[in-house]
Amino acid sequence: MMKKWKIERSKEAEDTIRSHITTHFFDPQTLAFGLADSPVATAAWIWERRRNWSDNTGDVEQSFTREHLCTTASLYWCTESIGSSLRLYHEHFKKPWPLAHNQLPRLEAPTGIAVFPKDVVHFPPLKNLKEYTNLQHYTVMPEGGHFAAAEKPELATHDIQKFFRRCVKALSVSCLRPQEAHRYENLKPLSISPNVLIPIAPAVNLTLTPSVIAAKRQN
Structure with missing residues (x-):
């Protein structure tokens, strides 16, 4: 609701x-x-x-x-x-963009969402977001509106950094040897599909192919 x-x-x-x-x-x-x-x-x-x-x-x-x-x-x-x-x-x-597929979640890439209280268009309930996206990070902000990045740059920047730090850490955990994984038991594993493009910085993207994932797990 x-x-x-x-x-x-x-x-x-x-x-x-x-x-x-x-x-x-x-x-x-x-x-x-x-x-x-x-x-x-x-x-x-x-x-x-x-x-x-x-x-x-x-x-x-x-x-x-x-x-x-x-x-x-x-x-x-x-x-x-x-x-x-x-x-x-x-x-x-x-002419809306066509769906890439009919599977769930629709959005497979790790997803972070920030909700600003004075926005004019709000996201669906959280349970729907979890169903249709690979939701890894969700924040309800204390203030801000539709143009949040310009209106509240500190809040927006901090939340983006927090999301990407979580993605990078979770990516590292998913590539750990089994004997090392116990150190990060409280960190939610990152669900990654092959050939997913993950932005890890404003100007840096990391493409994960099956061979890259396998190599990381071996090393």
Whole structure:
């Protein structure tokens, strides 16, 4: 069952998110002409979402500095990319990504999820996440909204680091000799499928093939 606070937040954000998705899905190009014609319109559209979708009491500068807001708007304006960002909704919903397979879990890679209380879209109940993902790490944050990485960078960064540390340690345990494994009895083994790509740092990826896993266990 979904937590009460999630239901309350979903009701609170319902009108805002409905209008956002509806406009982006049905009329993205019409809106794009207006926003692409005015830097003020582009900034207003972006800032309004930062205000409504972040953890504040009505003042967007409680969550983001004015410099951050101006920089974000400038990225869209100077690159003339506000139109393509709107069309993404239409193109995604019109032709969703096909499933890679029909097995469970759908998402086989080790998965970490952080839930921020003022987000406008919340994940399903935890029991469903465990069924459909290879869930290794789950955190309910004390604060933060939809743009959490920019709004609460310390919280987000710490949680990502914690998740990846757990993945690396669990990977090491899964490759230990049986006589060494007892040292890590309290650490949950990491479920790994062959040829899974595991990110172990922002710019580093580790690909595990059957031969690599076997070699690690032998050494």
